[in-house]
Amino acid sequence: MIVAxxxxxxxxxxxxxxxxxxxxxxxxxxxxxLDVALISLMAGITVGAADAGDSVVLNLPVVxxxxxxxxxxxxxxxxxxxxxEESQP
Amino acid sequence: MNPVASAFVLLxxxxxxxxxVGLLRFRSPYARFHAAGKASPVAFLLVALGAxxxxxxxxxxxxxxxxxxxxxxxxxxxxxxxxxVHRSRPRTLRTDELADARRxxxxx
Numbered sequence: 001m002i003v004a005x006x007x008x009x010x011x012x013x014x015x016x017x018x019x020x021x022x023x024x025x026x027x028x029x030x031x032x033x034l035d036v037a038l039i040s041l042m043a044g045i046t047v048g049a050a051d052a053g054d055s056v057v058l059n060l061p062v063v064x065x066x067x068x069x070x071x072x073x074x075x076x077x078x079x080x081x082x083x084x085e086e087s088q089p
Numbered sequence: 090m091n092p093v094a095s096a097f098v099l100l101x102x103x104x105x106x107x108x109x110v111g112l113l114r115f116r117s118p119y120a121r122f123h124a125a126g127k128a129s130p131v132a133f134l135l136v137a138l139g140a141x142x143x144x145x146x147x148x149x150x151x152x153x154x155x156x157x158x159x160x161x162x163x164x165x166x167x168x169x170x171x172x173x174v175h176r177s178r179p180r181t182l183r184t185d186e187l188a189d190a191r192r193x194x195x196x197x
Binding site: 002003005009010012013014015017019020028030031033039042043046047049050051053055058062065066068069072075076077079080082 | 090094095096098099101102103105106108109110112113118121125126129130132133136137139140141144147151152154155158159162163165167169170172174176177
């Protein structure tokens with residue numbers, strides 16, 4: 001019951017993030033939307049592990065957090081550089 | 090699940106929904122980043138605390154590593170995005186207290 005409720009909440013969050021991902025309007029909004037979707041995935045994995053009593057899958061949230069950070073930083077550097085090249089004649 | 094763990098998990102799930110709704114409903118990119126970048130790590134911390142209470146021992150250590158990775162990295166990433174948005178769309182703000190600093194950093 002509680003696991004189903006929590007999973008429903010994570011799915012609602014993921015859908016909100018996907019709507020923001022499709023709508024934009026800026027590239028940075030899309031990146032943050034992906035971040036939130038990834039964090040709700042991490043939380044879903046954690047709740048699933050707690051429900052099943054299985055701690056092996058708990059390596060996944062660590063990996064997802066680090067990959068998400070790398071993606072965010074790479075994208076933000078890209079957004080800044082894109083703007084700078086646009087402004088040059 | 091143990092009632093204390095369930096309470097933490099549900100609290101974290103509610104916070105996560107707040108992050109999603111804020112990301113969807115707020116009007117400016119800055120407000121959306123605030124909702125997404127602050128509520129979601131708190132939500133994950135609450136969920137991880139609940140799961141750690143339920144599982145205990147080595148699982149709690151793994152969750153602590155995951156939570157530390159998130160709490161250390163996410164604010165940095167979201168700050169970078171704030172900076173990118175501020176540098177690429179400066180004219181959408183009513184007052185811009187960083188305008189002078191930006192002019193000094195990027196002459197011309």
